[in-house]
Amino acid sequence: MAKVFSQLDDSLHRFIQAQAMFFVATAPSEGGRVNLSPKGYQDTFAIIDDRTVAYLDLFGSGAETIAHLRDNGRITIMFCSFTRNSRILRLFGTGRVVRPDDTEFLDLRTLFGLDHPGIRAVIVIDIERIADACGYSVPYFDLVGERPVLDAHHAKQPDEKFSNRITGDNGHSIDGLPALEPDHPLPSAVPRST
Known part of the structure; x- marks a missing residue:
């Protein structure tokens, strides 16, 4: 029963922490495409308090979530259990x-685990x-385990490749909404966790 x-x-905390992945959904205000992205690496999601969560946003082939958040802030996070205990949990928010x-980034960065290469932001x-x-x-x-491919890929990329992504496919959504700004920091400039 829903x-x-x-x-x-505490029960929801335990459920969230037990999930190996989560899904992020956003949409633009006017027309455009709904975006739904799977997210892996369990150490990239954090519960800040009983009404606030955050996740590490890693570079990818697009920046739909960032563009949609800049447009209207609407976002839904979904956790889905694939074990014997069936459950879907959705967090609707802004x-x-x-x-x-940003000055807030350093404090937020301590909430997460590994220093993943290719960190773009915290959502x-x-x-x-x-x-x-x-x-x-x-x-x-x-x-079976976490897939190390994204981290391995990002670790091999020079700043020039990330710079091209910022002004290229991460600069706008597929519907043309602005996403990353041209002065967005490169992963090599991201403060590491201590």
């Missing part, structure tokens, strides 16, 4: 982008609605 929660309680050169979400669903039709999957 339930709406007033906050992220997100914002914290760039590596912070103020949660407005927390709801779960049964997930009865979600299939069972066994986790």
Whole structure:
């Protein structure tokens, strides 16, 4: 049976921490395409308090989430259990982008695990609605392990490649909304966790 929660309680904390991945959904204000992205690396998601969460945003082939957040701030995070205990949890809220050169970034950076190469930003979400669903039709999957490919790829990329991404496919959404600004910091300038 679906339930709406007033906050992220201990039970929800445990459920979120047990998931190997999560999904991020955003959409532009006017027309355009809905974006849905799977996110891996368990150490890239953090619960700040009972109504605020954040995740490390890594460079990718586009910057739809950032463009949509700049446009309207709307975001939904979904966790889905693939184990014997079926459950779907959605966090609906308003997100914002914290760039590596923002003063808040250093404090947020301590919430996450490894120093992933290719960090683009931290996305912070103020949660407005927390709801779960049964997930009865979600299939069972066994986790083999985290896929190291993205980190390995980013570790080999020179600053020039990231600079081209910032002004290229990360500069605008596929619908033409502005995403990363030309002065966005390169991963080599991202402060590391201590």
